[in-house]
Amino acid sequence: MAQEQKQPRKSSETEEATEVATESDVAERKEALDDDIDAILDEIDDVLESNAEDFVKSFIQKGGQ
Amino acid sequence: MSVRRVMGVEVEYGISVQGQPLANPMVASSQVVNAYASATVRARRARWDFEEESPLRDARGFEMSRQAADPAQLTDEDMGLANVILTNGARLYVDHAHPEYSTPEVTSPLDIVKWDKAGEQVMLDAQRRASQLPGGSPIALYKNNTDNKGASYGTHENYLMRRSTPFADIVRHLTPFFVSRQVIVGSGRVGIGQDGREHGFQVSQRADYFEVEVGLETTLKRPIINTRDEPHADPEKYRRLHVIIGDANLSEVSTYLKVGTTALVLSMIEDRFITRELSIDGPVSALRAVSHDPTLRQLITLADGRTLTGIQLQLEYLDLARKFVEDRYGNNADAQTVDVLARWESVLDRLERDPMLCARELDWVAKLKLLEQYRQRDGLEWSDAKLQLIDYQYSDIRPEKGLYHRLLGMGRMERLLDDASITAAMHDPPEDTRAYFRGRCLEKYAENVAAASWDSVIFDLPGRESLQRVPTIDPLRGSRAHVGELLDRSETAEALFSALTRSR
Numbered sequence: 001m002a003q004e005q006k007q008p009r010k011s012s013e014t015e016e017a018t019e020v021a022t023e024s025d026v027a028e029r030k031e032a033l034d035d036d037i038d039a040i041l042d043e044i045d046d047v048l049e050s051n052a053e054d055f056v057k058s059f060i061q062k063g064g065q
Numbered sequence: 066m067s068v069r070r071v072m073g074v075e076v077e078y079g080i081s082v083q084g085q086p087l088a089n090p091m092v093a094s095s096q097v098v099n100a101y102a103s104a105t106v107r108a109r110r111a112r113w114d115f116e117e118e119s120p121l122r123d124a125r126g127f128e129m130s131r132q133a134a135d136p137a138q139l140t141d142e143d144m145g146l147a148n149v150i151l152t153n154g155a156r157l158y159v160d161h162a163h164p165e166y167s168t169p170e171v172t173s174p175l176d177i178v179k180w181d182k183a184g185e186q187v188m189l190d191a192q193r194r195a196s197q198l199p200g201g202s203p204i205a206l207y208k209n210n211t212d213n214k215g216a217s218y219g220t221h222e223n224y225l226m227r228r229s230t231p232f233a234d235i236v237r238h239l240t241p242f243f244v245s246r247q248v249i250v251g252s253g254r255v256g257i258g259q260d261g262r263e264h265g266f267q268v269s270q271r272a273d274y275f276e277v278e279v280g281l282e283t284t285l286k287r288p289i290i291n292t293r294d295e296p297h298a299d300p301e302k303y304r305r306l307h308v309i310i311g312d313a314n315l316s317e318v319s320t321y322l323k324v325g326t327t328a329l330v331l332s333m334i335e336d337r338f339i340t341r342e343l344s345i346d347g348p349v350s351a352l353r354a355v356s357h358d359p360t361l362r363q364l365i366t367l368a369d370g371r372t373l374t375g376i377q378l379q380l381e382y383l384d385l386a387r388k389f390v391e392d393r394y395g396n397n398a399d400a401q402t403v404d405v406l407a408r409w410e411s412v413l414d415r416l417e418r419d420p421m422l423c424a425r426e427l428d429w430v431a432k433l434k435l436l437e438q439y440r441q442r443d444g445l446e447w448s449d450a451k452l453q454l455i456d457y458q459y460s461d462i463r464p465e466k467g468l469y470h471r472l473l474g475m476g477r478m479e480r481l482l483d484d485a486s487i488t489a490a491m492h493d494p495p496e497d498t499r500a501y502f503r504g505r506c507l508e509k510y511a512e513n514v515a516a517a518s519w520d521s522v523i524f525d526l527p528g529r530e531s532l533q534r535v536p537t538i539d540p541l542r543g544s545r546a547h548v549g550e551l552l553d554r555s556e557t558a559e560a561l562f563s564a565l566t567r568s569r
Contacts, residue, residue, distance in 0.1 A: 037438050040475060044435070047466055049458065052450040058086035059457055061211075062162035064077045064218025065283040065309065 067332065067390070067402040068325045071225035071298075071498060071540045073170050074181050076313055077163035077218040078188055079207035079460070090162035091146070093195075093204055097164045098147035098157055100198060101191035106149060111507060113148045113156070114518035114534075117297060123281050124232050124294040124304060150517045152492050152508040154500030155180065157187060161284070163218050164188065164206065169500030170519070170540050173401055174325035176495055178317050179482055183490035189462050190491075208313045209460035210270035211254065213261035213453065217274040219283065220313040222324060224306045225298060225540060230335050235306065236279055236290050238334045241343040241367075242327070243289050243310050244352045245378035247272060248361055249412055250323040252312035253429030255436065255447070255456035257357060264447040265357075266436060268429050270312040272356035278348055283309050289348060297519040298540050306331065315460060315469035317481040318426040322412065325405035329386045338389050343381055344368040359433060361416060376417050383409050425479045431472060432459050502543030505552045506561075513558035526559050533562055 049055040080097070082088035102110055122128050148158040154169030166184035171177055188206050196203045211217045226235075247269040254270045257263035267273075280288035293307040294300075308327070314320040333339050345351050346366045354363050355375045364372040373381070387406060390398050415422035424434040436452055439445055445452055461467035464474065472478050494504030499519075506514055506522050515525040515532050524533045537543050555561035 037442075040435075040472075040477070041438055041442055043475065044455075044468060044471060047458075047468070047471060048451075049454055052454040055457070056450045056453045059079075059081060059212055060086055060214060061079050061081075061216045061218060062090050063216040063284060064161045064163050065221065 067394070067399055068174050068328045068405050069172050069399065069401070070328050070331070071170050071172055072177060072324065072328065073168045073223045074177055074320075074324070075165060075167040075219070075221045075223070076181070076184060076208060077160055077165045077220070078462070079209050079212065079218065080163060081205050081207075083203040083205060085202055088202070091159065094159040094162060094164040095147040096195040096198065096201065097188070097191045097204060097206070098149060098159055100194035101157060101187060102147065102149040104190075104194050105151075106507075106511065111150050111511075111514040111523075112516040113150070113158070114516040114521050114523055117295075117518065117520045119295050120293060121281070122294040124292040125279075150503065150507055151187070152494070152504050153180065153183060153490055154494035154498075154504035155184060155187070157184075157191070161218070164191070169494055169504065170498040171495045171500070172497050172541075174321050174328065174405060175401060175481060177324045178320050179486060179490045180495065181320055182317065182482065182487045185462050186487060186491050189464075192462070205466075206462050207457060207460045208315055208462055209252065209457065210313050211256075211274070213254070213256040213456070215260040217259070217271060217287075219271075219309055220311050221283075222308040222311055222327065224308070224328065224331055225296070226304050226306050226331060227335050228296075228300065228302055228304050230304075232292070232304075234334055234337070235331075237344060238339045239330065240278065240289055240348050241345050241365075241378055242330050242382055243308075244345055244348050244355060244365065245375040245382075246323070246326065247312070247352075247356055248375040248379060248416060249326070249409075249427060250312065250314065250319050251356065251427075251429040252314055252319070252460075253432035253456070255453050261453075266359055266433055266447065267356045268359055268361075269356040271310060272352050275310060275349060275352055283307075289352065299538055312428070313460065314428050315467075316426060316428045316431065316478060318408070318479055319428045321481055322405065322408060325401070326382070326386075326409055329389070329402070329405065330382055333385060333389050336389070336393075338392075339385060341381065341385065342367075342369055343378065359420065359429075361420060376413055379409075379413055383413060425477060428459075428469070431469070431478060432456065435459075435468065435472070496545035496549075498540050499537040499543035501545050502537060502548050502552075505548075506558075509552065510558035510561065524558050524562055526562060528559075535562070535565060 080090050080093050082093050146159040150156055156167040158165055168180040171180055192204050192206050195201055251269035254267050257265050257267055259273050275287045275289055277286050277288045279290045281292050289310055291307045291309045296303045296305045311323055346368050351365045361376055366372050412423050420430050421434055423430045436455055459468040464470040494500045503517055503522055513524050516523040520538050522535045526533055551564055
């Protein structure tokens with residue numbers, strides 16, 4: 001999903017130079033953001049308990065106050 | 066008249082013995098507390114002094130009979146469960162089936178954050194030591210409030226208040242504040258309903274477990290306003306407001322704002338400054354409805370017919386608090402009061418525009434952001450076990466496993482304190498309350514302290530037949546300013562006691 005948005009698309013050859021610059025700025029920021037999220041999730045992936053279903057099933061607490 | 070007052074928090078931690086879902090949680094909790102006590106408490110271990118406990122006294126002016134009470138309410142009976150008083154003035158013990166840490170008495174929101182975070186480090190240390198015992202299994206602790214299967218356990222706040230304030234005023238003005246403050250200080254939860262039967266995300270861990278508006282219970286029929294009247298101070302002058310509705314927070318900013326904004330509202334109630342009518346029509350169902358809408362657009366109907374969002378209701382209290390502080394202090398309010406007001410306004414403004422703008426500060430937003438990123442990347446439905454796992458694991462207190470701690474490590478969460486000050490607070494008491502006297506006595510005269518509690522230190526002195534009880538009924542006496550020099554120069558407990566009784 002993220003991959004699709006990484007390449008800025010130019011609609012025509014006749015675009016104003018400023019518009020192109022703005023569009024690619026946005027695309028760069030978006031790309032940086034996607035990379036950033038990927039980096040966070042990669043690190044979280046490394047520490048998440050491996051079997052989510054088992055873990056969730058066995059997380060049982062007694063009631064307290 | 067500010068964010069400053071005598072207060073403290075208590076947190077019951079979720080506990081699991083890894084690989085043994087059926088392990089007895091009371092035994093495991095005792096192992097955690099005892100492992101820490103054995104490793105850190107020198108000489109004899111002081112008992113908890115239950116003399117001043119009265120969990121069945123109701124702030125509305127009556128006392129429940131012991132026969133009518135649920136056994137879980139009899140918290141003043143020594144069940145022989147592990148219980149230790151730390152040199153920082155805190156209490157570490159087993160409550161029901163959870164290890165619990167109660168901070169020492171402090172006087173500011175930032176000090177609450179410091180000694181609450183120190184409690185997390187105490188628990189972390191305790192869990193590691195318990196896991197290393199011969200035959201011990203790895204134990205994991207979770208700073209959260211529910212297993213999403215029907216069980217909930219508490220994070221309580223305590224605020225010392227003037228006895229002269231009518232309890233009805235507290236109920237009237239605090240209820241709408243509590244129904245709405247979750248939009249800031251909720252910790253977020255995957256699952257809707259007490260047993261999580263519906264899939265989805267909600268703002269608060271605790272909202273679904275509250276069933277009545279006012280009451281004495283804390284383990285069943287939980288009330289928005291709890292009436293336990295056990296002041297641990299002169300009952301003629303003070304009450305202790307026991308707040309059971311908050312979530313356990315990992316984020317320092319969440320804890321800071323939870324306590325700071327609540328302290329301000331209590332000051333306004335004591336000074337009869339709130340003249341606006343903000344009562345809610347059906348606060349229990351409003352509490353849940355607000356929690357169930359993470360877009361924060363849910364409307365709350367007031368008794369006078371107006372409808373407001375949770376954010377708008379908070380803005381009403383913020384507006385009152387700004388006027389109150391301006392009226393009482395002009396431009397001379399203390400720095401923390403000014404800071405709490407500024408942060409309160411800032412988060413409400415951003416929550417109104419886009420809650421995600423608060424992801425570095427607020428637990429529920431940080432958790433939701435992470436969950437949404439996973440949903441987007443992996444195409445997960447809210448029913449997916451992985452999202453439930455992320456909810457639990459956000460609150461794992463181990464820095465290498467806990468997702469809050471991983472976000473913190475990646476520089477994604479704002480901090481108010483540094484590690485060194487939190488580590489110091491594992492051992493050192495606050496200096497401006499009676500916790501200073503309690504903590505220093507346990508540190509310096511451990512072999513002569515037979516028991517202690519919020520309101521006393523009991524000495525067993527050589528050559529004296531009976532135990533000697535030093536009452537500490539005033540939370541603001543026993544501070545460093547009062548007894549620091551005396552403690553410094555008293556080489557023995559006997560010398561301290563003689564000096565104290567001479568000066569009376």
